[in-house]
Every structure is written in C-alpha cells, then in structure tokens.
Amino acid sequence: MSRRRRNAARESKLPPPEDGEPRLSRASVGRFSLYLRHLQQFAREGLPTVSSGQLGLALGKTDVQVRKDLAYLGHLGQAGVGYQVQPLISALRHTLGIDREWKVAVAGVGNLARALLRYRGFGAQGFRIVALFDADAAKVGQSVDGLAVHAPADMTQVIADSGAELGIITVPSEAAQGVAEALAAAGIHGLMNFAPVVLRLPAHVSVINVDLAIQLEQLAFLVHLAASER
Amino acid sequence: MSRRRRNAARESKLPPPEDGEPRLSRASVGRFSLYLRHLQQFAREGLPTVSSGQLGLALGKTDVQVRKDLAYLGHLGQAGVGYQVQPLISALRHTLGIDREWKVAVAGVGNLARALLRYRGFGAQGFRIVALFDADAAKVGQSVDGLAVHAPADMTQVIADSGAELGIITVPSEAAQGVAEALAAAGIHGLMNFAPVVLRLPAHVSVINVDLAIQLEQLAFLVHLAASER
DNA sequence: GGATGTGAACGACTTCACAGCG
DNA sequence: CGCTGTGAAGTCGTTCACATCC
DSSP states (O other): OOTTOOOSOOOOOOSOOOSSSOOOOHHHHHHHHHHHHHHHHHHHTTOSEEOHHHHHHHHTOOHHHHHHHHHTTOSOEETTTEEEHHHHHHHHHHHHTOSSOEEEEEEOOSHHHHHHHHOHHHHHTTEEEEEEEOSOTTTTTOEETTEEEEOGGGHHHHHHHHTOOEEEEOSOHHHHHHHHHHHHHTTOOEEEEOSSSOOOOOTTSEEEEOOHHHHHHHHHHHHHHHHHHO | OOTTOOOSOOOOOOSOOOSSSOOOOHHHHHHHHHHHHHHHHHHHTTOSEEOHHHHHHHHTOOHHHHHHHHHTTOSOEETTTEEEHHHHHHHHHHHHTOSSOEEEEEEOOSHHHHHHHHOHHHHHTTEEEEEEEOSOTTTTTOEETTEEEEOGGGHHHHHHHHTOOEEEEOSOHHHHHHHHHHHHHTTOOEEEEOSSSOOOOOTTSEEEEOOHHHHHHHHHHHHHHHHHHO
C-alpha cells in the first residue's frame, strides 16, 4: 500500500474548529440523543430541573461526563440547582438538528419497513415517513398504513414531491448499493442502511449503518467473555 | 452527588490484563464483526489470501489499523503476502465466540420480530431463533414461521427446554423492563433490546441496546451538520 | 451545602515511522 | 520489494480535582 495515501473512510468532519471554545466531540453527540430521551421522560414526570448526577444515574454515566457534554450547549446549568429541563431539551434538539420535522423515504417494503412505519418512536422525535418504494411489482400501488408503495422508476419524482431528505434502506443486500445510489441521485442527503454491506456513495451523502447481525455478534461476544471469566 | 462514588454504568470489563501481550481493545472487537463480514465475502469470491490494505480499503479503515486489530489474534499474517482468509475467519469467529450456534428467544411478536425471523443474516452467523413469547393471548398458540408463540407465564420452562441463551426484546417500552427481568430470571445471559429504555439488570446479564430513533437522530445530525457547513 | 464548569492528569485509541521477514 | 508487526508519538475521550457560584 502506497505510503501516506489516506485510504481511510471519509468520516464526516465534526464542527469547524471554530473560534476557540468547548469543541463538540463526536462522543458527546452520540450521547445527546440519550440525554434527550431521558429529559423528555423527566419532563413528562413534571420535573422542572435536573442535576447532572440525576441524569447520569438514569443513564449509567458519571455526573462529570454529563456536565462536560452539556457544557458545549452553553452555560445552561445553575450552580447549586441543576439544569432546567425544558431549555435543555430545546438546546439539545437544536444542536442535533431535530428542532424541526424530517421527512423520510423507505426503500423496501418488507416486515422491517412495516415495523418502522408503526414505530411510534420516530414520530415522537419529529421524523415522518412520507414515501415507500419497492421493486416488487405486486407491491407497487398497494397501500401500507395509508402510504402508497411506489415503483423505483418514480423515485426522483416522488422524492421531490414528498420533500423527503432522509432514506431508510431495508432491501436485500444485493440490491442495497443500487437503491442507495438511486436515492442519492433523487436528492436524499442521509441514509439509514439495514443491509449488511458497506455503501459507497458521494461524500455529500451521510450514512448510518444498522447491522443487526453485527449487534447480535457483539452481544454473543459479551456473553462469551463473561462466561470465560467465570 | 457524593464524591468518589462510582455511579457509572457497569461496563463489562474486557479481558483480564493477562500476562503481557497485545491487549484486546473494545474498539477492535467492534470491528471484528465487520472484518468477518468482508472476509466471508472474499472467501465466497475464492480469494485465498488478503492483505491488510485490501481489507482496510473494503471497510474504510487504514491498513495499519487492520494489522493492529488482527495482531491480537496472533501472528496470522505472512510478511510480503498477507493473511490467509480461512484461518483468519476461524480465528475471528473463535475470538468473538461465534464458532458455535447460539439459540435465541424473542419476546414480543410484532412486525419487528417477524422481520428478524426472516432475516437471513442471523442464521448465516450461527444464530437460531428457537422461541417466541407474547403477552397477547390472541397470539399465544399461533405459529409464526413454524415457531409457536408462548405465553410469558411459560417462559422459564420454554427457555430451559429450548436451550436459548440470548434474548431479543421487541415489546413496547412500558413492558420492556419487566420482560427483561423475566428473561433474565429464566436463565437468559444476554439481551438485545429494541425498546428505547435503559434496562436495569443484574450484572451477569449483558445488554446491547438498539435504539432506532437514536440512530435516525444521529443521521439527522450528520445531515444537519453537513448542511450547516455548506 | 449542593451544584456547575473546567484545567490538568490520565487512559484509550489511532496514526506514524520503521525494523524485519519472505 | 511488498507486506506484516510494533514501539513511539499523537489525538481523542474520560476522570480527577478544585475553583466558583447560588
């Protein structure tokens, strides 16, 4: 391999080094969603404020880590009191970019797609599935949970009309790369990929891979490890 | 919060520091499954050996990182040649603890469970779903993909008979903690949890959380970030 | 007292640079 | 040469210790 050639994955750079301050880390962002989840729970319970210790306890993180993470959002905490729940929720949603609705297209209408359609968690966070695609002619034209299934050939048109910006790929592995390219070409900016393949796409398309077999393997490893230590 | 009290999550410790050598890192383990996936692909294509550069390229990692990770498995590489695919696959499967069959029970028979049942990726890696549970009396007794749906009350018996060691939770959030405890009490050692809650379980039960809304939020963040940089 | 915010120490992970082998 | 393996350096992330504020 030629020296000094960077063949590593383009990883979407985090924020511009910016002027000089707290520096948003990728690890923190990964926890923001989790904080948000629990804060929403606290809000439902009517708590007006929460301390870094309480939040950390609910999540299995230390109080210091919670404070370090939250520090990025600005000085939202009050010494001796804690953080006000509602402003913190707003700040997190703003930083994550989910203080608005995101429209989502789903390619591949199988059981997984059906499960996603009925999953309340998406809607609760502002995600709305607005378009379905499937290559199976028998499925095209059908309606699933009130949404019409479209043919891949109509993708560009349907995506444009629906305003979808994100895509979820639940097609078989073999078809995933092609479908991903089609979605990208149709103007989708981010893809959640359930197919166990590494997608190759232009740099302006973000991808999150959700490989369930890999997750299960990691679980097996943990159990295997625990067993071998006993 | 009292000083010096460790309220952080119990994270399953990695290997004992061991005698003196390569030290398996959590990050490496997270990539092992990915390596395995691609090696299996290379094997299907009939490649006898593969270099760290090739593997890295296929995965978006650097060649050095691949070598560092693989070094833990022992001296499997041949200088000037690369790694033999089959021995490497065996070593990875052995280290991950998946060089055998793992039996899995699924609690909550909805669309997601159905999708998992039909997902070929599990079987391909040696996972076999052997038991289904659902609290809905209307579903109990039914058969899904040839598997009977059992009542939660029969959990201990059915788990014991089936030999399941891992569990997948696809029940609604409210029910997740209770179901998790029941599965743990029935002898399950590891749980893959799809419900968006943090499960509290005895330390000997490993948990992997798969929160799809969080994943989608992370995707939205990436897209949001990319857009704000343009 | 009870909390936040943060430099500094520490540790984990990645990348560099290069020795060594086939 | 091409490619592996690995100390050393560098970067990123977490934890500690403590100043500070209500």
